[in-house]
Amino acid sequence: MPPLTSIKTSGDDIEIVNQLLLPHVIEYVQIETVEEAHDAIKTMKIRGAPAIASLAALSLSSQLSRGLKASPPPDYLASTDALKEHVERILDYFFTARPTAVNLGAAIRRLRATLLKSLDANKSTRDICQNLINEGWKVSDEDVGRNKEMSRRGGEWLRQRVREDHAKVEVVNVLTVCNTGSLATSGYGTALGLITYLHESGKLGTAFFTQSAPYHQGSRLTAMELQELKIPSIMICDTMVGSLFQSHVIHGVVVGADRIARNGDTANKIGTYNAAVLAARHNIPFIVVAPTTTIDLDIPDGTHIPIEHRPAIEACLVRGAIYPIQSHEDAKHAVVMITPPGLEGVYNPSFDVTPAELITAIVTENGVAVKNPGMRGFDLSEIA
Numbered sequence: 001m002p003p004l005t006s007i008k009t010s011g012d013d014i015e016i017v018n019q020l021l022l023p024h025v026i027e028y029v030q031i032e033t034v035e036e037a038h039d040a041i042k043t044m045k046i047r048g049a050p051a052i053a054s055l056a057a058l059s060l061s062s063q064l065s066r067g068l069k070a071s072p073p074p075d076y077l078a079s080t081d082a083l084k085e086h087v088e089r090i091l092d093y094f095f096t097a098r099p100t101a102v103n104l105g106a107a108i109r110r111l112r113a114t115l116l117k118s119l120d121a122n123k124s125t126r127d128i129c130q131n132l133i134n135e136g137w138k139v140s141d142e143d144v145g146r147n148k149e150m151s152r153r154g155g156e157w158l159r160q161r162v163r164e165d166h167a168k169v170e171v172v173n174v175l176t177v178c179n180t181g182s183l184a185t186s187g188y189g190t191a192l193g194l195i196t197y198l199h200e201s202g203k204l205g206t207a208f209f210t211q212s213a214p215y216h217q218g219s220r221l222t223a224m225e226l227q228e229l230k231i232p233s234i235m236i237c238d239t240m241v242g243s244l245f246q247s248h249v250i251h252g253v254v255v256g257a258d259r260i261a262r263n264g265d266t267a268n269k270i271g272t273y274n275a276a277v278l279a280a281r282h283n284i285p286f287i288v289v290a291p292t293t294t295i296d297l298d299i300p301d302g303t304h305i306p307i308e309h310r311p312a313i314e315a316c317l318v319r320g321a322i323y324p325i326q327s328h329e330d331a332k333h334a335v336v337m338i339t340p341p342g343l344e345g346v347y348n349p350s351f352d353v354t355p356a357e358l359i360t361a362i363v364t365e366n367g368v369a370v371k372n373p374g375m376r377g378f379d380l381s382e383i384a
């Protein structure tokens with residue numbers, strides 16, 4: 001069975017798999033309006049930097065496409081001013097959904113540029129809508145191809161690096177954090193794409209992955225994807241990274257990113273920084289794999305990355321199925337509180353920033369950047 005993808009489309013219809021219920025319940029949710037798309041992103045029914053950008057772009061396309069077919073036509077088609085106001089309001093609204101992942105901002109900027117270019121060219125409201133619809137589709141469609149490209153480039157780079165360090169190694173063992181596979185993208189994945197590429201080339205030993213509390217992207221989503229792909233894998237609790245590095249040969253840590261600053265400082269799922277510190281201590285290459293849309297050249301370093309803090313309650317709850325599960329069909333989704341009710345004082349940042357000095361390589365669809373000797377930061381101009 002191919003891995004689940006986060007978004008399914010058919011004409012103007014959009015459905016997403018509700019990631020809050022995975023892996024025990026597979027439920028598709030119709031996304032009919034931009035408000036529903038915004039809510040799905042904010043509540044993390046869909047998550048992962050590229051996937052949320054795709055959903056935002058597709059839901060704008062779908063709304064405009066339905067508008068073109070509607071009778072009577074919606075008010076915003078009455079004039080280019082009305083259309084501009086309508087589209088800009090939606091783009092601004094999406095901007096508020098989740099602040100750290102810059103891919104959403106990049107998609108919004110791209111759609112805004114399409115709007116402004118079409119207005120400058122004095123296009124009709126219908127032609128402007130059509131340009132925006134096409135651009136929205138492109139945001140989503142381009143994702144899979146570039147994921148495969150960065151996965152290949154990163155996988156080959158890691159194999160080469162491991163060969164230099166340990167001449168006799170045939171297969172590599174890697175650790176990853178969070179979920180960066182099909183569910184987090186439009187398909188194949190970034191860091192999990194690299195792992196899939198190694199597996200497909202017969203060069204993967206074992207993929208270790210952290211549970212990634214409190215949302216458990218690792219134990220709920222990455223576990224499911226690795227199982228479906230039949231990739232040899234072992235889950236560890238987030239607290240076990242140091243122990244893993246002490247007791248197993250790990251050749252690389254591969255992670256995704258939500259935003260990469262100009263110097264290479266990288267925001268990713270909370271716990272990524274811990275893994276990077278431990279990787280440096282154990283001399284294990286630490287590799288960030290992300291599309292160019294994750295690079296934010298407007299900010300010089302990680303101190304400028306806005307870090308999203310999730311509601312405290314999310315760190316007090318665990319999602320899953322009641323155990324023992326009698327049959328897979330009977331598995332019911334359950335939300336369990338693991339703290340005393342009314343616990344005050346919960347720290348719940350969704351991301352942390354790994355400084356560039358702890359990162360060995362940054363991979364995009366354009367290539368692999370490594371730091372020049374003696375430099376603390378990256379020059380990303382070649383791969384951005």
Ligand code: MRU
Nearest residue numbers: 047048049178180184256257269
């Ligand atoms: O809070 P999430 O689940 O959206 O966080 C996701 C991550 O941190 C991923 O590693 C990142 O978005 C890259 S997904 C290809």
